[in-house]
Amino acid sequence: MRGARAPVLLAAILSLAAPSRAQEVIVDPAPKPAAPAPKPAAPAPKPAAPAPKPAAGAPTPGKPAAPKKKGKAPKRPAATLPPGTPAPAPNEAARRRIAAAGAAAAEKKDPELEALKDAERVLFPKPLPGSTPGFSWDLPKPAAAPGARVHASGVPPAVAEDPGLDDGEGSASDAEWIRSLAMPDLPVRLESRVVRYLKFYRDNPKGKAIARVWAKKSGRYVAFLKAELTRAGLPSDLVWLSLIESGHNPTIVSPAGAAGLWQFMPDAGRLYGLNVDRWVDERYDPKRATDAAVLYLSDLYRRFGSWELAMAAYNMGYGGLSKAIRKFNTNDYWELCRYEAGIPWETTLYVPKIFAVALVMANKKAFGLADVAMDPAESFDTVIAKAGLPLEKIAELAQAPTAALEAQNPHLLLGRVPPASGKAGQRITVRVPAGKGQQVTAGLAQLSDPDPELEPYVVRLGDDVAKIASQRGTDRATLGKLNKLRDDESLGAGTVLLVPKRVGSVAPATAPGDDVVVISPREFRYADKKRVFYRVQGGDTLERIARAFAVAHSEILAWNALDPSARLVSGMVLTLWVPPRADLSSVRVLDERDVKVLVAGTPDFFDHFEGLNGKKRITVEAKNGDTLASLGRRYGMSVGWMERINRRSRQKKLEPGDKLVVYVAAGVASAKAAAVPAPAPDPAELPAPPDAPPAAAPGAEPAEPGPAVEG
16 A cells, blocks of 8 residues: 555655746637638728737737746845854843843853863863763773673773872873972872873963962962861861862852852852842852851761862762762762763862862972962951941042942942841941041941931832832832842842832822733632732742742632743733731732722623723624625724634635624724624633633532632
């Protein structure tokens, strides 16, 4: 059967593959007469004048019309841009608007760390044997002599006892030079990658340049960081972990969003006691970030009992490292480095990199760094300032430039002390130039309220800037300038803003009844709960809303006929049922008394929304010969809108008497079309919400304990 059908299918495919022939217009020649006409008895009289010549292109009388010729195909655009034309770049702002996402944190790179990454591609062009990603077909050879036979795959050939001094690249003088180096207080192992880094810093011009920059930078923070590590009972040379992380640039930000000297992610920083919000980010504060790093490194060491593993976990995460240890059944970092897919390649180089820098900085003379003048250590005084005070005011008291104060306080993101948020124990300090602490403290004591017309406002779930501004008698632009808000910034619940104080009675953002809420045709009712409404804001999720209202995720889906796999769209209004005395102070809710509730698909629903457009919904009866297109033209509607409203294709034939819905101008007389107001669809006939039980008949009891459902 397959062989017999193949030619037929092939012929059908070939006929579809030649559309150009189908576009040609071919005119068949006129049929020949059955018999020739009889000759006239006498010759026809001569015409007085010759007939005028037919115009060019006109068909000759009595002859078939010539077939039409196909015109030239349109010129195709070039596949590439003209030489010298810059390639178009995607509009990131437009992409964020389409994706309903906020702006990502701006990435800040350290030039020395970037140069080191480039060098590593040359120093370590590929992983060592056994670490190559993917499949390996190098089968183990049988043992040459009697004894144990190795059957495992993935492990490279055995290495020498001292792989750093016997890697096939060094010499006896190299070994002697390496053994002469002073050791840091970390358990350094002179493994081949460590040695390769050391030679890079000693012999390579790029390596020498990187080492000199780092030796110069080390004056700013190393003494302070070593003192903090020693005070906590940790190896002081862990300070070089922070150098490899950030280049000792406290304002650096990674592509993933890690920030500061110790490169904490926001959630990890909060977990270890750092304040991270739009006003203050203590990951940029060297002192606070070091306090958090000391706790984190101590926890990692207690978990793994090895500094190599603790540092590896700092880079790749303790969960991933624990999984690798269980998978390969070894807790030796160097052994994990040798396995195929043991740990990430970045982590394989991470610990050797720290050991190498620690050796370099402990042996500056051996690496030609003895003459490098270190940057002066950071010095400052610390004061406690009033909440919401601009740094500009503090700079005036310190008689210092505002820019200098901003550089000393990179954790204060918006140029002022954060406004009071009501958090217990929140204590934000400000650094001022050394020797100015007492002067500034005395000035702050005499300073009156810096902004008496402003007060802090804690954003509630469902708030937006326009509504807050309207409630405080100002506009979005003024509020945005005061709080340095980005145009596309979405405010999370708990965010603190500075807003004008209320003066008298300010008109509410919306008058009662101005908000319209559309609910599902299936209406739930509970005897022990009240119904409230919540307007979705950009970035909201079902999980966040469920937590705020203390309801189940599945209940929100059922109450609002939602698709669990789709995202919420800003502007949707959700129906929620909560206890009468539920605490909703942290959420902006729409009370049922202040909104107009419409059931989707009812007459009131259509009257409201079509009335906003100056339209009225009516039904008309199709007559013989009517089509969707002709009826649409008659009532000023496109055929696409006729399809959309009546849920039927324009290709479907209309039968006389078929009832169709049209939207006409509100002033058009219904008699013109002998039309009557269109009956709204029966809610029971509308589709049921996903994963919800079918609507019960009016007055019927629910099948299971729960809310009664009205049809």
